[in-house]
Amino acid sequence: MSKNTLPVPSTEDRDWWRGAVIYQVYPRSFQDSNGDGVGDLLGISRRLPHIASLGVDAVWISPFFRSPMKDFGYDVSDYCDVDPMFGSLADFDTLIETAHMLGIKVLIDLVMSHSSDQHPWFEESRASKDNARANWYVWADAKPDGTPPNNWLSIFGGSAWQWDTTRCQYYLHNFLTSQPDLNFHEPQVQQALLDVAQFWLDRGVNGFRLDTVNFYTHDAQLRDNPALAPERRNPITAPAVNPYTWQEHLYDKTQPENLEFLAKLRKLMDRYNAAAVGEIGEDLRGLEVLGEYTSGNEHLQMSYAFELLSNKAPSADYVKEVMDKVAEVASDGWACWAFSNHDVERHVSRWGIGDAGARLYTTLMMCLRGSACIYQGEELALPEAVLAFEDLQDPYGIMFWPAFKGRDGCRTPMVWEPNEHHGGFTIGQPWLPVSHEHLRMTVEDQEKDPAAILHHYRRSIAFRHAHSALRKGEMTDLKTDGTVLSFLRKDGAEELFCAFNIGPEPAAIDAPAGKWQQVGVELGSTGTAPDGKFHLGPWQPALALRM
Incomplete structure (x- = not known):
């Protein structure tokens, strides 16, 4: 396959990433x-x-x-x-x-x-203070006592500054000393x-x-x-x-x-x-x-x-x-x-x-x-x-x-x-x-x-993928009841009730007002009982579609 030379216009959904x-x-x-x-x-x-x-x-x-x-x-x-x-x-x-x-x-x-x-950009940058890429990395002079320019630290431990003996300056590295910051x-x-x-x-x-x-x-x-x-x-x-x-x-x-x-x-x-x-x-x-x-x-x-x-x-x-x-x-x-x-x-x-x-x-x-x-x-x-x-x-x-x-x-x-x-x-x-x-x-x-x-x-x-409310919809009515988290997802006419018992003990919560049809049975979802509650076992969801 040869590479494209120009971007190809597309009629595809420009929000394909949303909910992906x-x-x-x-x-x-x-x-x-x-x-x-x-x-x-x-x-x-x-x-x-x-x-x-x-x-x-x-x-x-x-x-x-x-x-x-x-x-x-x-x-x-x-x-x-x-x-x-x-x-x-x-x-x-x-x-x-x-x-x-x-x-x-x-x-x-x-x-x-x-x-x-070892990138050619850095090899050129460190060669002198006046070459074409001298300013492509973060260089700074030492303090008068020879210590680094400031107190910044590297995620990988120690100072975020490394002394370079060619330029006689420090360069910044937020990670390894072999990873100079651009x-x-x-x-x-x-x-x-x-x-x-x-x-x-x-x-x-x-x-x-x-x-x-x-x-x-x-x-x-x-x-x-x-x-x-x-x-x-x-x-x-x-x-x-x-x-x-x-x-x-x-x-x-x-x-x-x-x-x-x-x-x-x-x-x-x-x-x-x-x-x-x-x-x-x-x-x-x-x-x-x-x-x-x-x-x-x-x-x-x-x-x-x-x-x-x-x-x-x-x-x-x-x-x-x-x-x-x-x-x-x-x-x-x-x-x-x-x-x-x-x-x-x-x-x-x-x-x-x-x-x-x-x-x-x-x-x-x-x-x-x-x-x-x-x-x-x-x-x-x-x-x-x-x-x-x-x-x-x-x-x-x-x-x-x-x-x-x-x-x-x-x-x-x-x-x-x-x-x-x-x-x-x-x-x-x-x-x-x-x-x-x-x-x-x-x-x-x-x-x-x-x-x-x-x-x-x-x-x-x-x-x-089967529910646009989950891919791109809004989230509302976010609640907790003990170990149960619940919320509504809605996109257009579709509205889903989602509840999750995040714990090892059974739990029960009231169903939202209105008529709901259980969905997600293959995911272990529970339905409403005659008492109008969702009875959730340990680590069990309740998923329902508004009728």
Whole structure:
């Protein structure tokens, strides 16, 4: 397939992303096609029918660009090429063609806030203070005593500043020292990154997942972040053992100038009917920033914060608190909800839930207002893999072990067949060990079992697609009654009542006024009893359509 040279006008729904279900693929761990133990693009193409069988609308592919792999692809050395580990541009074209043939849109993970220190842009920038790209990264002089320019900290630990002996200046890195931050105050940097986005849009992608989207722009005055009182610390984006959580990050990220760049990116995406979901890394104002970044039609279409990716199991009261906050600060915006991804412990382990809880939370996600993102293996209810220290690859986990074990436990290879070597992922030695526990939960085994959670995911996604009120409708009448969360979803003439008993004990709630017909029986939904109440068993939903 040859790449397009111009955007193709489309009569397709320009709001296709609203209410969409997105499946995240971590390429290193999805499917290996050549036996080197690392997943690749042709492996993804081979397994796209499985993704399509779930009924999802789009696939999000984590980075596959050229990279020294210090942070496993989130340190990019060439934005417009595929790392040989993952294949070639021709392999990517095959993936795009296959996905589109199956009716799946493709979002790719763009890492714009920083590059690798091996990117030619940085190599030129660090060479002198007066070359053509000298201002493409965030450089600053030391304080008179030789210490860093300010107190900003890296998410990966320590100062966010690294001394460079060539320029005799510090450069900013919000993550690894090998991931220098690009300077978005430089117009040429913004244009170069817009050119990167257009390169992939021309190649056929349908949009982007934007890594650390609120980190793009820093305070030009380099003001110190204030200290954060212990009682205000909310370790969502970093583990509690990381002193990163001890600051209020007023100046190193989430600057107002960021919106100006996002407006430029939105104009470009609109030419292609493309969409983006932004990752917002904010401990204190995540939902407020979500509202700022997605309200109206000028910036991002959707964003996800970390409220449902946190360690706090979503009780009825907590979900109501989150959704009430969204209604308050982002009523005109659009969230994308996720329980698991490549950066956090898998949610069935993180929240300590069993099969019934996993099923209920899946149904709940498909009924919440917003779009939804599920992470590879989530449809199998895979728990976090347990790894020995010597098996770790993630620099984050190695840095903070054992208090924080890193992200490798959620990145182990996907399990496809129980009788195949390494679960059908590879014929070689996998880059991370395949979990023995996961080998009892493979796709092949669950396909054969009508009661497996894999089929529940399919039914939940189909239920969402069957009701416009769930995809695009408003959410009203949000209530809690003990362990039961309930709300109404409405779009046009369709109105759905949704209730979820988020707990291990039976519960009963009054039915709303009017006549209701039970729906979602295949999801375990209960109907109204003669007493006019919904009687919910442990971890059971009630789903009803207004007559």
